[in-house]
Amino acid sequence: MSDKTKSYFCPSCNSPLVNLPALAGGEASCQKCTWKGPNTELLGYEFKTGFDNAEEILHAFARDIRLLMAQNESGLKMGQLIIKWGLVQNVDVPTLSRYVGNVARAIAVSVLETRKDIEKEKQSVS
Ligand SMILES: [Zn+2]
Numbered sequence: 001m002s003d004k005t006k007s008y009f010c011p012s013c014n015s016p017l018v019n020l021p022a023l024a025g026g027e028a029s030c031q032k033c034t035w036k037g038p039n040t041e042l043l044g045y046e047f048k049t050g051f052d053n054a055e056e057i058l059h060a061f062a063r064d065i066r067l068l069m070a071q072n073e074s075g076l077k078m079g080q081l082i083i084k085w086g087l088v089q090n091v092d093v094p095t096l097s098r099y100v101g102n103v104a105r106a107i108a109v110s111v112l113e114t115r116k117d118i119e120k121e122k123q124s125v126s
Contacts, residue, residue, distance in 0.1 A: 007054030009043040010035050014109045016054030018042060043116045058108055066104035075100045 008018050008028075015032035021039050028039040069075035079096040082088050088095055 007044065007057055008039075009054055009058075009109075009112065011037070011041050011043055014043070014113075016058065043112060058105070058112075061108040061111075062101070062105040065107050066101060069100065069104060075104075078103055 007016065008020060009016050010018050010030040010033065012035035013030060013033040015030055017031040019029045019031060020042075021028050026039060027036055028042055029036045066075065069078065078100050079088075082096060082099050083091065088099070
């Protein structure tokens with residue numbers, strides 16, 4: 001039994017809302033931004049998970065990162081940095097949580113992009 005899910009993200013805006021071409025080598029497009037291109041440019045990942053779609057995977061991955069940030073207090077320190085840099089004026093917990101949540105999501109996206117880059121490098125070497 002295979003529980004692998006192959007998921008695709010837009011290489012421009014990282015949205016999982018991409019239209020996949022029926023044929024290999026066809027043109028894919030993003031529903032969220034104006035990106036269009038060959039499906040080989042999509043950020044595609046195979047996950048061994050019980051998730052149904054890419055957005056769920058990204059969400060769960062970001063939630064794990066956020067949990068880690070809460071446990072080792074890096075989320076708190078990130079909030080302090082955001083205040084230090086003047087992006088938030090007061091200790092406004094809901095606003096800071098929103099920033100930290102998006103930081104976690106950006107980390108998740110960055111990890112997926114790094115993996116894509118590494119996979120690309122492997123292909124061009126062989
Ligand atoms: Zn897009």
